[in-house]
Each structure stands twice: as C-alpha cells, then as structure tokens.
Amino acid sequence: MTEPTHLLIAFAAGSTPQAREALGALRLPRLERLLRRLRPLPPEPVDEHAPETPHERALARALGLVTQAGRTPWAAHALHRTGGAPGPHAWAWITPCHWQAGMDQVLMQDPAALALDGAHERALFEAMQAWFADDGLELRLDAPGRWLARGELFRDLVSTSVDRVSGRDVAAWMPQSPQASRLHRLQSEMQMLLYTHPVNDARAAQGLAPVNSFWVSGAGALDEAPAAEPAPELDLSLRDSALRQDWTAWAEAWQRLDATRCAALADELERGAPVRLTLCGEQAWQTFEAAPQGFLQRFSGFFGASPASKRLEQL
Numbered sequence: 001m002t003e004p005t006h007l008l009i010a011f012a013a014g015s016t017p018q019a020r021e022a023l024g025a026l027r028l029p030r031l032e033r034l035l036r037r038l039r040p041l042p043p044e045p046v047d048e049h050a051p052e053t054p055h056e057r058a059l060a061r062a063l064g065l066v067t068q069a070g071r072t073p074w075a076a077h078a079l080h081r082t083g084g085a086p087g088p089h090a091w092a093w094i095t096p097c098h099w100q101a102g103m104d105q106v107l108m109q110d111p112a113a114l115a116l117d118g119a120h121e122r123a124l125f126e127a128m129q130a131w132f133a134d135d136g137l138e139l140r141l142d143a144p145g146r147w148l149a150r151g152e153l154f155r156d157l158v159s160t161s162v163d164r165v166s167g168r169d170v171a172a173w174m175p176q177s178p179q180a181s182r183l184h185r186l187q188s189e190m191q192m193l194l195y196t197h198p199v200n201d202a203r204a205a206q207g208l209a210p211v212n213s214f215w216v217s218g219a220g221a222l223d224e225a226p227a228a229e230p231a232p233e234l235d236l237s238l239r240d241s242a243l244r245q246d247w248t249a250w251a252e253a254w255q256r257l258d259a260t261r262c263a264a265l266a267d268e269l270e271r272g273a274p275v276r277l278t279l280c281g282e283q284a285w286q287t288f289e290a291a292p293q294g295f296l297q298r299f300s301g302f303f304g305a306s307p308a309s310k311r312l313e314q315l
Contacts, residue, residue, distance in 0.1 A: 004273075004275050006230070006275070007261060007276070007278070008278040010053070010236050010238065010280050011055070011242035011243075011282075012254075012279040012280055012281055013279075013282065013312040014242060014281070015048075015283060020313065021247070023251075023309050026254055026309050030262040031308040032308045034275075035277075035308060035311060038277060038289060038290060038291060039288065040288050041287045041288070043284045049172075050070075051069055051070030051158060053164050054280040054282065054283065054284055056161055056163070056164075058278050058285040063226060065226055066220070074093065074217070075091040075092050075093045076218075076221055079091060081231075086222045088221065089150050090219065091150050091218075091221070092219035093142070093146050093217050094132075094216060095147075096121070097114070097212075099191075106169060108165050108167070109166070110166040110240070110244070112145065114209065114211060120211075121141075121145070123198070124197065125141060127193060131186065131189060132186070135151070135186055137149050137153060149216075153179055153182055154219040155221055157175055157180065157183070157220070161218070163243070167244075194210065195210075199211065237253055238250055238253050269290065276290075280315065281314075281315025285315065286311075
C-alpha cells in the first residue's frame with residue numbers, strides 16, 4: 001500500500017489579535033480546495049504553557065515517539081535516524097543563543113537570528129566544551145547553530161523546545177527539578193565565560209548581538225527505537241515571521257506556501273494519490289485525511305462554505 005504524502009505545516013495560525021487580523025484577511029484558495037476534499041480528524045489541543053509546540057507534538061505522534069510534556073527524546077531520535085547509535089545514553093540539543101535582559105524579564109531571541117558563522121561557532125564550541133566535560137557532559141557539533149550533548153543529566157530532564165521559548169521570558173521555561181540545578185550553574189558559568197570571549201567582541205564590532213547563553217532541548221533517552229515510520233514533510237516556512245510576530249510577512253509567506261506546496265498536494269489528491277495534511281497553530285493541531293466519496297458528498301457543503309481562515313482560527 002502506498003504511504004500517503006503527509007504535509008505538516010507549522011505556525012499555521014497565531015493567537016494574538018494582530019495574528020487574527022492578518023489571518024482574517026488571508027485568501028488561501030489551494031488550502032480551501034484541499035480542505036473541501038479531506039476529512040478532518042478531531043483537533044488536538046496543546047496547552048499554551050506546554051514545553052513543546054503543537055507542530056512538535058504532532059510530529060512526535062506521527063513518528064511514534066513519546067509525547068509526554070517535555071520528554072520527547074528529539075536529540076537521541078535524530079541521532080538514530082541519521083545512522084548514529086544513541087544506545088542507552090541520554091542526549092540533548094544545546095543551542096547557542098542570546099538572552100536579552102530587560103527590567104523584569106529575560107527574553108531569548110530566536111537563535112536562528114544570530115547568523116553565527118562557522119568559525120565563530122567553532123571557537124565558542126571549543127571554549128565551552130571543557131566546561132561541559134567537567135560536568136560529565138560530552139559535547140559534539142551536530143548541525144549549524146545546534147550541538148549534541150550526552151550525559152545522565154538529560155535522562156529525566158523536562159526540556160522546552162527552542163520554538164516554544166523564542167521571543168519569551170526564559171524564567172517561565174527553565175527546567176525545575178533537582179538535577180536542573182547543575183544545568184543552571186553551568187549556564188551561569190557560560191554567561192561569565194562568554195561575556196569576555198573574543199567572538200563576542202568581534203560580533204559587537206559588527207553590530208551583532210552577543211552569544212551569551214545556551215538552551216537545552218530535546219532531552220531524554222531513546223529507550224526503544226520507534227518503528228521506521230515515514231516522516232511527514234515538516235514545512236517551517238512560516239516560522240521566522242511568526243516568531244518575529246511580523247504578521248504581514250507571515251501572511252505573504254502563507255500565500256507563497258498556498259501557491260506552491262498546498263497546490264502540489266491538491267494536485268496529488270486530484271490524481272487519486274493518498275494525502276494527509278496537518279495544520280499546527282499555537283494552541284492546537286489538526287490532521288485532515290483522504291475521505292470516501294460518500295463522506296465528501298454529505299459534508300462538502302458545510303466545509304466549502306467557510307474560508308480556510310475560519311478553520312485556522314481554531315488552532
């Protein structure tokens with residue numbers, strides 16, 4: 001049996017009044033075409049204070065991973081999926097980042113906005129690696145802007161995803177557990193180390209924000225490798241503008257997505273190919289799948305009467 005093409009769209013809706021206003025003005029004809037032909041499964045709510053976003057929860061479900069709050073072992077799973085051997089160890093992602101201190105809160109800027117070049121990242125990694133080792137944590141380079149760490153500290157750690165905390169006060173998302181005190185101390189030590197690091201001097205000369213901390217996410221051990229489920233196509237083209245809360249740019253990105261990937265998925269559906277669509281906002285996610293013709297005949301009038309924005313408002 002042919003596996004369905006599964007498109008999972010992150011940041012498909014926002015919850016602020018400005019986001020709702022931008023959404024109400026959106027016209028997404030290819031998405032509407034899809035929604036008229038697909039059967040909705042029940043929406044899956046995700047608490048706004050949950051450590052992971054709806055799209056991360058939906059992706060974990062699709063991949064057969066643990067979906068307990070803040071306990072999905074993303075780092076170990078990524079290592080396994082790329083041919084590595086996570087073994088019985090606990091792993092986590094370490095993301096260099098910038099914390100912006102205000103009068104009564106400390107905001108974490110989106111780490112992707114740092115634009116950290118390879119040489120500077122390597123220099124920071126080498127400076128921090130020995131400090132992690134002193135705490136029994138093995139640090140490795142993984143992907144640009146993200147490192148991989150191994151250590152027992154991460155086994156039972158509830159960690160918050162970068163996408164959830166970006167642009168928000170870090171205090172609300174810091175791990176709160178006995179073993180997390182070691183992590184808090186290490187973060188304080190790294191803040192002192194990075195304050196006078198030559199990389200940040202060079203960045204300051206270029207008018208760039210300093211790298212002054214790190215964030216831990218995707219922590220845990222992969223106790224049992226999940227079945228080799230085909231991964232959905234995760235589309236993050238709406239991410240950057242949503243995290244910046246630039247809703248004009250977000251609406252433009254949605255229109256491009258509608259004209260490209262949504263159009264292609266609608267064409268696949270028209271040709272009779274099995275397709276699935278998962279839309280993820282800030283508070284919920286919902287999957288739509290191919291439906292029998294009889295179902296569509298009964299309900300096409302109901303679904304066809306509303307623009308796509310009405311469906312997205314529920315997320």
